[in-house]
Amino acid sequence: MAIAQKIRQHMHAASWIRGMFEEGLRLKQQYGDDQVFDFSLGNPVMEPPAQFYEALRYLANDPRPGMHRYMPNVGYPETRAAIAAQLAQETGVPFTAQHIVMVVGAAAGLNVVLKALLDPGDEVVIFSPYFVEYHFYVENHQGVTRVVPTDAQFNLDLQALEQVLSPHTKVVLINSPNNPSGVVYPAATIQALGEILARQQATSGRPIYLVSDEPYKKLLFDGVTYPEIYAYYPNSIAVTSHAKDLALPGERIGYIVTHPDCADVRELQDGFSFTNRTLGFVNAPALMQHVITRLQGVTIDVGQYERKRNLLCDNLQAMGYDLVRPQGAFYVFPRTPIADDVAFVKALQQRRILTVPGSGFGTPGHFRIAYCVEDSTIDRALEGFRKTAQEYGLS
Numbered sequence: 001m002a003i004a005q006k007i008r009q010h011m012h013a014a015s016w017i018r019g020m021f022e023e024g025l026r027l028k029q030q031y032g033d034d035q036v037f038d039f040s041l042g043n044p045v046m047e048p049p050a051q052f053y054e055a056l057r058y059l060a061n062d063p064r065p066g067m068h069r070y071m072p073n074v075g076y077p078e079t080r081a082a083i084a085a086q087l088a089q090e091t092g093v094p095f096t097a098q099h100i101v102m103v104v105g106a107a108a109g110l111n112v113v114l115k116a117l118l119d120p121g122d123e124v125v126i127f128s129p130y131f132v133e134y135h136f137y138v139e140n141h142q143g144v145t146r147v148v149p150t151d152a153q154f155n156l157d158l159q160a161l162e163q164v165l166s167p168h169t170k171v172v173l174i175n176s177p178n179n180p181s182g183v184v185y186p187a188a189t190i191q192a193l194g195e196i197l198a199r200q201q202a203t204s205g206r207p208i209y210l211v212s213d214e215p216y217k218k219l220l221f222d223g224v225t226y227p228e229i230y231a232y233y234p235n236s237i238a239v240t241s242h243a244k245d246l247a248l249p250g251e252r253i254g255y256i257v258t259h260p261d262c263a264d265v266r267e268l269q270d271g272f273s274f275t276n277r278t279l280g281f282v283n284a285p286a287l288m289q290h291v292i293t294r295l296q297g298v299t300i301d302v303g304q305y306e307r308k309r310n311l312l313c314d315n316l317q318a319m320g321y322d323l324v325r326p327q328g329a330f331y332v333f334p335r336t337p338i339a340d341d342v343a344f345v346k347a348l349q350q351r352r353i354l355t356v357p358g359s360g361f362g363t364p365g366h367f368r369i370a371y372c373v374e375d376s377t378i379d380r381a382l383e384g385f386r387k388t389a390q391e392y393g394l395s
């Protein structure tokens with residue numbers, strides 16, 4: 001057996017997601033790409049903004065000596081300074097380059113942070129529904145995941161959180177706007193969360209870090225402003241990327257932000273530098289760092305996602321689907337009309353609509369639709385959603 005037992009178990013646990021993906025490929029082969037409505041992956045259909053290509057052209061036409069060489073593990077000082085300046089302007093918090101570490105996307109950023117923070121057995125609290133990979137990331141660094149459910153609106157259930165906090169808690173990991181629910185946690189919730197964590201820290205006598213996974217932070221609808229964690233809890237660390245706000249998921253460029261008032265901020269930065277190196281990332285891609293230095297403050301046209309949200313959710317609600325209307329990201333997480341979410345997702349598959357069962361996100365009885373697709377895909381899938389709704393007695 002070539003593969004380690006633990007990895008084999010994880011692969012098996014996640015194999016049905018893979019199975020859905022493969023079924024999608026089979027359907028596409030059988031019926032043609034345009035006859036299959038693929039809402040299974042959060043891979044944005046949108047192209048990067050014009051400024052991205054301008055920056056690429058500028059750098060290609062005017063290459064600086066050494067611009068593709070190794071660099072400090074935390075990234076280029078000018079890139080980190082540009083990000084810090086933008087963040088300081090947006091949040092009012094006095095960030096400098098010292099608080100930013102460049103990473104290979106948010107996925108790498110989370111691993112860098114967890115690797116630096118966790119001793120074996122330290123607990124990481126996550127909230128269901130959650131991003132599937134969290135369990136694997138925590139386990140990568142010998143942590144233990146504690147899952148706390150959210151409430152009926154997918155907002156944080158802080159009473160349930162208080163039940164699981166213990167002297168073993170090292171990290172509380174949140175994700176807003178949320179994948180898969182699209183929910184944005186309100187400022188009052190973040191404030192109350194900060195108060196609870198501060199109390200728990202004082203009781204247990206060891207720091208608890210609030211880690212905020214924020215790759216969808218700029219994808220907000222209905223005029224919502226983003227409730228920043230920094231105002232409510234000093235021991236906070238944000239992890240983000242330009243995968244969604246600049247539509248660059250394949251370019252793997254992201255960063256970690258440490259609150260200037262975080263306990264041991266200097267030691268944390270050194271720790272992140274070390275784990276970025278020793279996890280084998282070494283540094284975030286050089287070319288992309290040069291590019292995004294010039295793109296701080298630029299975002300794709302979020303209105304397009306809001307329009308897709310409206311098109312899909314208005315129609316689904318009219319068909320009788322029970323859903324919490326998302327205020328951000330590009331996912332919606334409706335209730336399935338039967339308890340068996342896997343069976344319902346298979347029924348949608350019969351109509352060549354590919355979605356993901358809520359079980360995969362720790363929340364059965366729901367399904368995730370990733371609507372970062374062409375409007376025409378949504379339009380043409382509506383008939384299948386409607387017929388499936390009728391078949392299951394929704395009105």
Ligand SMILES: Cc1ncc(COP(=O)(O)O)c(C=O)c1O
Pocket residue numbers: 042104105106107108131175178179213215240241242243249253254
């Ligand atoms: C909640 C969440 N966190 C992290 C990531 C990873 O983002 P990146 O592509 O920047 O690594 C994703 C990607 O879809 C995500 O949905």
